[in-house]
Amino acid sequence: MIERIAAASIILxxxxxxxxxxxxxxxxxxxxxxxxxxxxxYHFREVITAEDILFDFTLREGVTTGSNAIKLLAYCHYDQEIVSQAEAYAEKYRASGEWKIL
Structure with missing residues (x-):
């Protein structure tokens, strides 16, 4: 991730x-x-339900405040244990700002 962001930011x-x-x-x-x-x-908004992912395709100004990667795992029928662990891991990062070793 570090190298990807460093490279992309310099290119951009x-x-x-x-x-x-x-x-x-x-x-x-x-x-x-x-x-x-x-x-x-700019960003789009989406609504994820158990049955579907719906995008409104309205271009909005600013950076998105949403997050959907883990919800997409559930939508794609990943094992619920994986989804739950990913949610817990993301919450730990949000609280501490650090990725802890699993």
């Missing part, structure tokens, strides 16, 4: 200096923080 900084149009989709929210003064951020 170079593109910003070229004064060109670029459209990028990413799940790396860190890039929004690093490059927020060079790029505008």
């Amino acid at each position: 900084k170079k593109f910003a200096a070229l004064n060109c149009f670029i459209c990028l989709a990413t799940h790396d929210v860190e890039l929004s923080r690093i490059l927020g003064d060079r790029y505008e951020n």
Whole structure:
């Protein structure tokens, strides 16, 4: 993750200096923080139910505050133990800001 964000941020900084149009989709929210003064951020919203994933396809300004990767695991019928453990692991990260060794 560290190298991916480092590489992407440097490449995107170079593109910003070229004064060109670029459209990028990413799940790396860190890039929004690093490059927020060079790029505008937009997002879609989704609703995930047990039966479906619904996108409204309305382009909204700003960085998304939503998160759906673990919900997508459940939607794709991953083992419930995996889903529960992933949720607990994510909550520990949110509370501490650190990834603890499993």
